[in-house]
Amino acid sequence: MSGSKALGGARRRRTRCRRCQACMRTECGECHFCKDMKKFGGPGRMKQSCLLRQCTAPVLPHTAVCFACGEAGKEDTVESEEEKFSLSLMECTICNEIIHPSCLKMGKSEGIINDEIPNCWECPKCHKEGKTSKDQTDGLGKRRMDNGEVSRWKLTDEPPASKKKSLSVEDAPRSDGPKRKKEKELPQDSGSKKKIKGAREKHLKKKVKPNSSDSSEANGPNSSSGGGHGSGTAAASALLSASQDQRSHQREKLERFKRMCQLLERVRDSSSSSSSSSESDSESDSDSPSPIAASEPSSPAYGGSARERNRRLAELGFSASEESEGESVAEVEVEGVEEPQRRRGDGARVRRAALEPEPEEEEEGVGDHRAAPAAPASPQPNTQTPPFTHTHSTVQMRFTSAPPPSPCMNQSVTLTLGAALIIL
DNA sequence: TGAAACGTTATG
């Protein structure tokens, strides 16, 4: 508790975006949380949202205001992306401060934008101090965002592959046992309803894993009892359709990012804090700072060009990696094959990435859901859950302020990005 | 360490 920041009072909390597929979906009625809901006949103690409805891009509450000026986000009052960024509220994953980038005195370029979560970044200040989301928490204090934030958002990470399917039927929070203090209602359903066999609601919990496994595990949550028909294939196709949309989005994003980069370059005032690398890496503890090595041969499809791109970006102080999610881009299949090893996913995988002024970037495939229940609207536990897919951004970049290696950096950046566009 | 419970906040 320390007081770092208002913990007791108005603790900023994120709310659902209401736009992503997850938000628009209806409760599955089968997961633990659904079962707990009163509407599904549960005790209502858990007070959690349906596992299938976990928002993929939680947004800041409307009541959020800038820590500095006290104003709300005003990104919608301007046109240019740069301005939008400056006027939008950004929440630091480390100190939790919400502020307008424009209200900061320091260069915004120092901030590390997390494009998985709207309006989320690691503010320049925290960065300078070398803090990382992990560092600050692991010490002894509590886990502020360590747990609360990152893990909460389905940022994904590695799934404990171990469990996952293990407990199949055990749900039913019925009957006694864990009751902390108030025992108001009792279990009406004495254990006789075991229904579904495959209720493995536990797999996505907080940190779901993104990539590859998606397809295979997607059907986990419920159903698809039929089982037989290749769920994977179905999912893949669905994803594919979605991917096309995504593709254009990606492109736009890229372009925006490009613009932003240029802007930032110009802005990147004072000194190039050379030692920026330390923090970033430590946080993710993974990626090697070394540019080249970092990017593993991810997708064969990209071939060497991708690698080169990464290398170049890295040299410029950027590091990029294409993490396409299952549905993001067309390489769904490819990804599926060799994704398993990338990202060891440590606790918090805040990835630095392209900016994303808008709280959007959803992912889900939009008109797909072949398997989706026709009328899931009714709160009946029978709906077959659609393949749960979640993804984030496809292209993620992290940029740190590295001393420009060469005078022609801008050009390089441009070129590189251009290449990226092509590749994508 | 993970799951459940619960206080508190966000929003209609």
Place this chain on the structure above:
DNA sequence: CATAACGTTTCA
């Protein structure tokens, strides 16, 4: 005011 749910705390 009621409901949904986030984030934290506590239990197993």
